[in-house]
Amino acid sequence: GESVGLHLPTLSVQEGDNSIINCAYSNSASDYFIWYKQESGKGPQFIIDIRSNMDKRQGQRVTVLLNKTVKHLSLQIAATQPGDSAVYFCAEIPPRTGRRALTFGSGTRLQVQP
Amino acid sequence: DAGVIQSPRHEVTEMGQEVTLRCKPISGHDYLFWYRQTMMRGLELLIYFNNNVPIDDSGMPEDRFSAKMPNASFSTLKIQPSEPRDSAVYFCASRPAQGGGELFFGEGSRLTVL
Secondary structure, three states: OOOOOOOOOEEEEEOOOOEEEEEEOOOOOOOEEEEEEEOOOOOOEEEEEEEOOOOEEEOOOEEEEEEOOOOEEEEEEOOOOHHHOEEEEEEEEOOOOOOOOOEEOOOEEEEEEO | OOOOEEEOOEEEEOOOOOEEEEEEOOOOOOEEEEEEEEOOOEEEEEEEEEOOEEEEOOOOOOOOEEEEEEEOOEEEEEEOOOOHHHOEEEEEEEEOOOOOOOOEEOOOEEEEEO
């Protein structure tokens, strides 16, 4: 069953296209960021992370970009596949003196059309 | 490793009843987190533990909620008495002390309070 709501922004792409999912984070002092993927009925799964001393990091088919000036993160997925359909969350961790727990954004639903 | 294990996966109860959700973190992980996911509020941190000690419970909604971690391999989240607005998916997550901060999530416990 669905584990997230119906009011999420939705990005619909064709299979094989590239996807870009955006996220605005809240704390300018956050030093660590993660993207998670959540499929229906499952818990969030780690995709990729980035530290605040970097502005880009690449994984397998995914790239995360960090713009600290405007507190913006993006997740790029190359050659999107039907299995990429899910809700994607960005999450941040405040600096060492703060809570060492992830704060999650509201999520974006990615729908991949075959 | 089996990952984070949560039980029950689904719980349906009547208003006023006590609910106990259980979590077994990944062996060797020092941190344990309880999150709640709803349509309206997304993923919210309720409480987290470090070495079995509660560190931050500021996300616990009210006194009806309590969490314990009697040992490194077990935690409970209890709601007494339960109310319909407690209906949500409750996730447990864990992570080691070292590393960037990636959380490993369980599959969640879907609670419905009638």
